[in-house]
Amino acid sequence: MKALVWHGTADIRCDTVPDPTIEDGRDAIIKVTSCAICGSDLHLYDHFMPGMKSGDIMGHETMGEVVEVGRDNKALKVGDRIVVPFTIICGQCDQCKRGNFSVCERSNRNKKLADAAFGHTTAGLFGYTHLTGGYAGGQAEYLRVPFADATHIKVPKGIPDEKLLFLSDIFPTGWQAAVQCDIQPEDTVAIWGCGPVGQMAIRSAILLGAKRVIAIDRVPERLTMARAGGAETIDLTQESNVVAKLNDMTDGKGPEKCIDSVGMEAHATTSLDAIYDRAKQAVMLESDRPHVLRQMIMVCRPAGVLSIPGVYGGLIDKVPFGAAMNKGLTFRMGQTHVNRWTGDLLRRIEEGQIDPSFVITHTVGLEQGPEMYRTFRDKQDGCIKVMIRP
Ligand SMILES: NC(=O)c1ccc[n+]([C@@H]2O[C@H](COP(=O)([O-])OP(=O)(O)OC[C@H]3O[C@@H](n4cnc5c(N)ncnc54)[C@H](O)[C@@H]3O)[C@@H](O)[C@H]2O)c1
Numbered sequence: 186m187k188a189l190v191w192h193g194t195a196d197i198r199c200d201t202v203p204d205p206t207i208e209d210g211r212d213a214i215i216k217v218t219s220c221a222i223c224g225s226d227l228h229l230y231d232h233f234m235p236g237m238k239s240g241d242i243m244g245h246e247t248m249g250e251v252v253e254v255g256r257d258n259k260a261l262k263v264g265d266r267i268v269v270p271f272t273i274i275c276g277q278c279d280q281c282k283r284g285n286f287s288v289c290e291r292s293n294r295n296k297k298l299a300d301a302a303f304g305h306t307t308a309g310l311f312g313y314t315h316l317t318g319g320y321a322g323g324q325a326e327y328l329r330v331p332f333a334d335a336t337h338i339k340v341p342k343g344i345p346d347e348k349l350l351f352l353s354d355i356f357p358t359g360w361q362a363a364v365q366c367d368i369q370p371e372d373t374v375a376i377w378g379c380g381p382v383g384q385m386a387i388r389s390a391i392l393l394g395a396k397r398v399i400a401i402d403r404v405p406e407r408l409t410m411a412r413a414g415g416a417e418t419i420d421l422t423q424e425s426n427v428v429a430k431l432n433d434m435t436d437g438k439g440p441e442k443c444i445d446s447v448g449m450e451a452h453a454t455t456s457l458d459a460i461y462d463r464a465k466q467a468v469m470l471e472s473d474r475p476h477v478l479r480q481m482i483m484v485c486r487p488a489g490v491l492s493i494p495g496v497y498g499g500l501i502d503k504v505p506f507g508a509a510m511n512k513g514l515t516f517r518m519g520q521t522h523v524n525r526w527t528g529d530l531l532r533r534i535e536e537g538q539i540d541p542s543f544v545i546t547h548t549v550g551l552e553q554g555p556e557m558y559r560t561f562r563d564k565q566d567g568c569i570k571v572m573i574r575p
Pocket residue numbers: 223224225226227228354355358377378379380381382383401402403404407421446447448449450451452453476477493494495496497519520521
């Protein structure tokens with residue numbers, strides 16, 4: 186089959202690789218009808234996230250048709266249409282029973298690596314480093330879904346792929362980010378990053394009743410899309426002091442809730458902390474650039490909430506923890522517990538409350554995948570979200 190394969194920094198190729206096969210009784214194989222490139226994939230493309238090996242198949246936003254089912258899998262049958270959550274879940278461990286799916290205790294087959302890096306293991310993820318299991322990803326013609334009797338979202342036929350695909354990741358990710366803010370009717374929610382995750386967070390915060398949403402980015406078409414979703418915007422190319430601007434916009438008090446949908450590759454060209462991060466990251470003394478996190482801690486209203494869907498991989502530096510502690514801030518974060526939200530979100534799509542396909546700007550075949558990684562990373566050609574139809 187054809188698949189998008191990681192070969193090194195900024196080197197993803199459309200290769201011919203062996204078809205996946207059933208390896209365990211709970212598995213299923215799907216023929217991929219649609220998949221997408223995520224901002225998280227860019228951390229691998231840029232190689233800021235360690236743990237990839239040459240030859241790994243990329244991709245964790247995937248859906249398709251079940252073509253083969255393992256003998257112990259009683260939940261799926263050939264012909265079922267499923268969206269695949271990016272977090273692989275056993276459905277049976279203590280964490281899965283509590284709905285904490287992204288920290289499933291059993292699905293990471295490289296548990297020891299994750300134990301060493303994080304103190305305790307987290308869930309296996311598709312196409313996302315050997316730290317999270319080294320599982321083949323779904324930017325491919327076929328995908329083996331491990332623990333597939335639990336790791337799936339069954340979707341009805343008759344709704345097009347583009348409305349459903351993002352149940353795999355970015356829609357529940359934006360939703361969880363907003364839910365974790367515990368939004369009250371008087372709240373202003375500030376959202377850093379108007380990429381696909383930020384866009385979903387904006388719409389989720391509004392659906393959940395925020396009084397105001399203020400979105401921050403520097404890419405014009407992303408800011409336009411944010412305003413179309415109901416946000417006020419701050420354009421970083423016009424406004425260098427985001428903290429001062431947000432204070433201005435909130436009578437000097439700061440937003441009650443702050444969402445970081447940027448993560449470890451935050452841009453900041455001139456500030457001192459940004460220069461410091463870049464220098465330390467270059468010599469591998471710091472793995473991530475927490476520029477947004479620092480701004481959120483400083484600008485958030487005391488007793489407010491910081492919600493962090495943006496991915497961080499390792500160590501960060503010069504975080505004003507004293508400000509966070511003394512202001513009594515609450516931190517909520519994590520990889521998304523996808524299946525915790527998807528029943529509710531599928532219903533909202535079916536009822537027409539939201540159509541997540543608004544974010545798609547490019548639809549291509551697998552062969553164009555490698556060039557689309559670059560286009561998406563460099564924000565060329567108005568690219569906001571790439572959907573791939575293998
Ligand atoms: N927690 C999860 O489960 C989960 C799931 C999906 C994605 N993510 C993470 O969410 C983040 C966003 O993903 P995406 O797909 O939207 O990616 P993206 O790269 O398309 O979007 C990031 C956006 O942040 C903007 N940005 C950069 N620096 C900024 C700054 N200093 N201030 C404000 N905006 C800034 C960029 O211009 C860009 O538009 C990534 O870190 C990704 O790994 C997390």
